[in-house]
Amino acid sequence: MDKRIFWLSNMTVGYEPLDNEHKSFIEIINDAYVLLAQKNLNAFGDIFLKIDAYMERHFVHEEMIMRQIVFPDVMSHVESHQKFAVHINELKKEFLDAKKDPQKERVAAQTADFIKAWFLGHTLSRDKIYKPYLVRLNKK
Ligand SMILES: [Fe+2]
Ligand SMILES: [Fe+2]
Incomplete structure (x- = not known):
């Protein structure tokens, strides 16, 4: 089953620089x-580096x-960002420690599902809450 997701115009928060960053997170997902489908577990370690950079x-x-x-x-x-960071760090440690x-593979699958769920639950709903306030941005 293809679990990938794709950017849709209704995902916008109304500010292109942030939208572009959100699009880059879809690419990580x-x-x-x-990589999971390819069972390329060596390369999967880079996913954690990409999430850290994001x-x-x-x-x-x-x-x-x-x-x-x-x-x-x-x-x-x-706080929500910090909670995400804590959980990602736990998964990263578990992945690196796995013998x-x-x-x-189990941790990699958990990580992929977690970052996707987080994108849907945080980026597509919580980030939208600041959208109306962005009208203030250009007035500064
Ligand atoms: Fe965001
Ligand atoms: Fe956010």
């Missing part, structure tokens, strides 16, 4: 599913924008 770039950027537009729910949104391939 799809890369993860492709968190560094996108979370910092998005949180800065939310502060700029005085988004009232910024604290709990930041045998079936165990690595």
Whole structure:
């Protein structure tokens, strides 16, 4: 079953630089599913590096924008990013510590499903909550 997802125009938060970052996360999700289908567990380690880079770039950027537009729910949104980071770190550690391939494959599958679920639940719903506040962005 193809579990990949594709960008649709209704996924926009209304600000292109953030949309572009969200699109890059879809690529990470799809890369993860492709590597899983290929059982390419060696290359799957790079998925964690890509997620780390995404968190560094996108979370910092998005949180800065939310502060700029005085988004009232910024604290709990930041917490949601932090919770994601904690869980990803756990999965990364489990993946790196796994001695045998079936165990690595199980963690890789969990990771792919987790990042996809997080994209659907966070990026496509929580990130949308700051969308109306973005009208303040150009007024600064
Ligand atoms: Fe986001
Ligand atoms: Fe977010």
